[in-house]
Amino acid sequence: MVVRYLADLEERFRELATERVGPRVARQLVRLLPQIGRPAEGAIEVGLSREELAQMTGTTLFTVSRLFSAWETRGLVKPRREAVTISDVQALSAIADETSEDPVPIDGRRPRHAPF
Numbered sequence: 698m699v700v701r702y703l704a705d706l707e708e709r710f711r712e713l714a715t716e717r718v719g720p721r722v723a724r725q726l727v728r729l730l731p732q733i734g735r736p737a738e739g740a741i742e743v744g745l746s747r748e749e750l751a752q753m754t755g756t757t758l759f760t761v762s763r764l765f766s767a768w769e770t771r772g773l774v775k776p777r778r779e780a781v782t783i784s785d786v787q788a789l790s791a792i793a794d795e796t797s798e799d800p801v802p803i804d805g806r807r808p809r810h811a812p813f
Contacts, residue, residue: 717795721754722764724793726783740775740784747776768792 716724726743734741747761754761765776773789775782783789 718754718756718760719764720793720795722750722756722761723789725750725754726781727786727790727793730783730786734783737782740782741786742780742782744780746779747781750781 729743729745730741733745734743736742747765748758751758751761762776765774765781768774768789769776771785771788773783773785773792775784
């Protein structure tokens with residue numbers, strides 16, 4: 698039990714140090730689904746504020762809000778004041794699986810290359 702806890706803790710420290718914020722936030726939401734997720738109108742609701750999620754993932758409230766706005770536009774989440782409803786768990790899991798070497802940003806749009 699302690700070994701598993703330490704392994705989880707080590708993984709989270711590695712994520713904070715090496716992963717981009719989008720996959721980090723998505724991964725934390727996916728991790729929380731079995732623990733505090735509950736069915737809500739064909740989706741899964743996670744009772745967690747943006748501030749709490751920001752603290753859990755080592756980022757800011759502004760960044761979580763920006764991510765949620767981008768993900769809401771894509772139909773992945775429906776953020777509320779003290780909760781977020783996950784509409785597309787599979788797509789959120791795909792974002793969570795991105796690594797820092799992945800060239801596609803968290804909003805799913807590829808960057809435009811300069812014409813030169």
